Amino acid sequence: MSENDNLQEAEGKKEVDTLETTPEKETVVEAKNEDDNTTIDANDKKENHVDEIEASNAEDAEDETNAERHEVEEKDYHAMNLDQLVTEFNRLLSHHKIQTISKYVNQIKSEFNSKFNALLEEKKEEFVNEGGNVIDFYFTNDAKKLFNQLYKEYRQGINAYYKAREHTLKENLENRLAIIEEIKGLLNVEENINTTYKHFKELQEKWRHAGPIPRDKYNNAWNSYHHHVERFYDFLHLNNDLRDMDFKHNYEQKLKIIERAEELSKDENINRAFRELQVLHKLWKEELGPVAKEHREEIWERFSNATKTIHDKRQAYYADLDKAYEKNLEKKEEIIANIVAVASEHVSSHGAWQKKIREIESLREAFFNAGKVPLKSNEATWAKFKDAVREFNRNKNLFYKDLKKEQYENLKKKKELIKIAEANKESEDFAVVTPLMKKIQSDWKKIGHVPRRDSDKIWKQFKDACNYYFDRMHDKRKAENQHLYDAFDKKVKLLDSLKSLNLAEDNKKAVATLKSKISEWKTIGHVPQNKRYIDGKFYKAIDVAFDQLKMDKAKLEMVKFESKLENLASDDSDTRLLDNEQNFIRKKIGDVQSEITQLENNLQFFTNVDETNPVVKEVLNNIDKHKKELDTWKTKLSKIKGMYS
Missing domain, CATH: 1.20.58 (Methane Monooxygenase Hydroxylase; Chain G, domain 1)
Structure with missing residues (x-):
């Protein structure tokens, strides 16, 4: 399909291209020279700018709603998508007469088909690429269905309209031809001239309201009518008063038309000016008769010049459009x-x-x-x-x-993992199956994407199977280790009671209370592996409680150490914690001894200095402090050695 946004660029533009090449020229007979009986053509000087108007009026003569067609807003259909085109089509059908929208419907149809066919080609290519047989391809969408429905409605409406109009045009043409025959007959009627003139005026009025006729018959019918009107005026020259009265009326009205045309030539809205100019030419040609011979050339020249001005501005307007x-x-x-x-x-x-x-x-x-x-x-x-x-x-x-090929391969791999998960989800052999279930979970993560339509479904299958297995495993382990969870609950309560403990002023009694708490903690026993963090919290709370006591620092340190040893010794199956602590103490003893030796060596520099010297005094204090610390560490080592006996 082709782009359609320029097929009918603007209604006036189409008229310019078509009308200027129209070979047919109308000869308007306005009077006969009484002496030589030759025809005077007042419009011999007509040029393309007049032909354009007259051809447009000939087209309008077939359809009296053509003026309404100008009121239909033409939009940029090329910038609309499929849904927007359908919406606009529906708006035209709902708000305008069926005969006024054909041009716009054709543009919308061309745009819609073009865009839909492009989409169709894309969908077909995707279908074939995915392995489909082109014979089996079919595609439509809601926009296409609604468009077809609207276009069917439009075709039915427009066909009904043209069928009815064909009969009306034919009937109107017969009526107009009959009026022409009556005007011809007036020349042979023997009656009072005033009566004949009145009859003539009645026939002119009937002609004005006779309705539209076929476009191809318009010019001939009008020329024939105009010719016989001129003949009647020739016949009427016997009564100059009546003729002059008509000439005067026509002259005054044509001057008004000229003045309006000259005003329109200054209007910046080119299309609006052109449409009204069409109406003025129609009035000039169809509603008004001839003027006196001495005015004919002059008023036609003025009207033609105003017409040409509008025509030239219109041509320039479309030239600018072409540049755009x-x-x-x-x-x-x-x-x-x-x-x-x-x-x-x-x-x-x-x-x-x-x-x-x-x-x-x-x-x-x-x-x-x-x-x-x-x-x-x-x-x-x-x-x-x-x-x-x-x-x-x-x-x-x-x-x-x-x-997608890769995704389908991934889909196969993940389905295999689903089979393994579902085959083992009821297993009681947790020692063997648990590593397998963890492995397939890891494998699942390493496999890439699968088709989107399958992704959620297979993930749910796999997750449900794995969760089912691990929930069973955890439930069984929890049942087997319920005593551990009970112990955890007891330790939580004991820890809470320790944090809220109000120690008495009696340090001895307070130490006994704390030791009883430690003993009670050990008595409770083990907790689940993932809950063992609570032991660290308890002994940290014990240290905080000891720090609150007003005791000798060294003695307090030993009490806390004894508490720590009891904690380390609580796991009878593993002595590594005690071993690590003993190694740590031995290292600290070595570090402190080295520090004392270094300080004692430093004193050698002060052999002639009195011990009251501030520097010497500070060194001696440090040595004394480290020796006390050394005694504490040695006591700790002795205590920990006793744990092995």
Whole structure:
């Protein structure tokens, strides 16, 4: 399909292109020279600018609603997507007479078919790339269904309208021809001239209201009517008063028409001025008769000049439009080049392709919003745009075809893991099956993506099977180790009571209380592996409680150490904690002894200095402090050695 946004660029533009080449010229007989009986043509000087008006009026003569057609808002259908085109189609059907919207419906239809066919080609290519048989391909959407429904409604309406109009046009033509025959007959009627003139006026009024006739009969019928009206005026020259009265009336009315035309020539709304000018020419030609011979050339020249001014401005307007269309063409060429550039970029990830897809969608929208291009470039531009987008879609589809192939392989692998999970979820052999279940969970994470439509479903299957197994395992282990959980609950309560303990002033009694808490803690026993952190919390709370006592620091340190040893010795099956603590104490003893030796060596520098010297005094204090610390560490070592006996 081809781009359609320029098929009918503007109603007036179409008229310019068509009407200026119309070979038919109407000869308006306005009077006969009484002396030589020759025909005087007042419109011999008509040029294309008049032909344009008269041809448009000939077209309008077939349909009296043509003026309403000008009131229909023409929109940029090329910038609309499928849903927007359907909405606009529905609006036209709902708010306008069926015969006034044919031009717009045809544009909408062309745009819709063009865009839908492009979408159809894309969907077909995707279908084939996924392994489908082109014979089996079928695609539609809601927009297409609604469009077909609206177009069917439009066709039924327009066919009914044209069928009824054909009968009406034929009947109106017969009536007009009958009026012409009556005017011809007036020349042979022997009656009072005033009566004949009155009858003539009645026939003119009937002609004005006789209704539309076929377009191809319009000029001949009008020429014949005008000719016989002129003959009647020739006949009427016997009564100059009546004729002069008509001439005077026609002259006054034609001057008003000229003045209005001259006003319109200054109107900046070119299309509005042209439409009203059409009406003025119709009045001039169909509603008014001739004027006196001495005024004919003059008033026609004025009317023709005003018409030409509007015509020239209109031509300039469309020339400017053509320039704008050329600029739009440049924009669209640039957009197409950008689409080609994006299509030629090689990327190998889903994320990168999604980014490119968004870029193309943005460029597509920019293309449709860029406006109309010259009609001569329309087809080629649309074809280049479609080819560029099609090339991008082809590359995209190839990537996702390979990606889907890989995803289907991943799907097979994950389904195999699901089989393993479901086959083992009822197993009681937890020692063997648990490592297997953990392994397939790890394998699942390493497998890549699967088709989106399957992703949630298979993940739920796999997760449910694994959760079922591990829930069973945990329930059984919890039942087997319920005593451990009970112990944990008791320790939580004991810890809470320790934190809220209010120690008495009697240190001895307070130490006994804390030791009883430690003993009670050990009596409770073990807790689950993942709950053993509570032991650390308890002994930290014990240390905090001891720190609150007002005791000798060394003695307090030993009480706390004894508490710590009891904690370390609570695990009878493992002496590594005691071993580590003993090694730590031995290291501290060595470090303190080294520090004392260093300080004693430093005193050798002060052999002649009195012990009351501040520096010497500080060194001696440090030595004494470290020796006390050494005694404490040695006591701790002795205590820990006793744990092994």
